[in-house]
Amino acid sequence: MIVVTGGNGQLGRAVVAALRKRVDPTSFVASVRDGDKAADLVADGVTIRGNADYSDSDAMARVFDGARTALIISGNAPVEVRRQQQRNAIDGAKRAGVQRIVYTSVLDAAVPDSPFSFTAVHRDTEACLAESGVPYTIARHTAYAELNLLFAKGALATGKLSMPTGDGRVAFATRADLAGALSALLASEEHTAGIYTLTGPAAHSYAEVATALSESVGRTIPHDDCSPEAYAAGLTAAGLPPFLVEGMVGMAEAVRRGLYAEVSQDIRLLAGQAPEDGLTILRRVAPTLIRAA
Secondary structure (H helix, E strand, O other): OEEEOOOOOHHHHHHHHHHHOOOOHHHEEEEOOOHHHHHHHHHOOOEEEOOOOOOOHHHHHHHOOOOOEEEEOOOOOOHHHHHHHHHHHHHHHHHOOOOEEEEEEEOOOOOOOOOOHHHHHHHHHHHHHHHHOOOEEEEEEOOEOOHHHHHHHHHHHHOOEEOOOOOOEEOOEOHHHHHHHHHHHHHOOOOOOEEEEEOOOOOEEHHHHHHHHHHHHOOOOOEEOOOHHHHHHHHHHOOOOHHHHHHHHHHHHHHHOOOOOOOOOHHHHHHOOOOOOOOHHHHHHHHHHHHHO
16 A cells, blocks of 8 residues: 555645556555545545644554555655654654655755755655665655746736846756656556656756746746845745745755756656656746736
């Protein structure tokens, strides 16, 4: 049996959808913190396990009970909280007798001086996996292409795409393409060990993101290579909590340094088809954003 954590999250739901195309629905379950929020999954025939709390190792052991393979999707919490939560999830999986863990990490996890604050947590979690004695597979993935839709909304409001990334490039990938690769890792015994790098087929600068947005909405939206301080102020004004502001500013600097520019063929290798270019979803959705504004 396969257990997919974060079943109510955007990546978790995408993995569930991808798994349904690969395996019998009775061969996997989706774990969620709040089962009431997963009623639609249940209606679609997905088996749910609730009370999946990364803060409680015992709860996670119950979630993983009977599982052969577990997907641990990184949580969303401040750095030190997330660090302990992910250790709890690994401990719970080990105590439940899980035979293989697949973990979603970040592209620059091996860079010790990455400015992205979440990178150190992922690096620590990867080390925890290595120490656990449980066979594991690490999927280091790039930035979600869907994030550009959020940035586009702000850019349409202000008239510019403010991002302190310089000429740095990102090989954006959609959650659907990442999920396709992750579902293959979970369903197959062929790819059972090692580290995979999941990216889109091309790396783009934020100037290119701005150009794609401009062409899609019919007005010029330039890239503003603003200061990190101005970027942080904008994120704070938008209501983001401090830990996310710190993380996003750090990731922008990581992009500037070229830490997210790598292009890999691993999604094609695993999923059996080429991933969509990371700007395609922006071009497809941007016109609806301007109509809604």
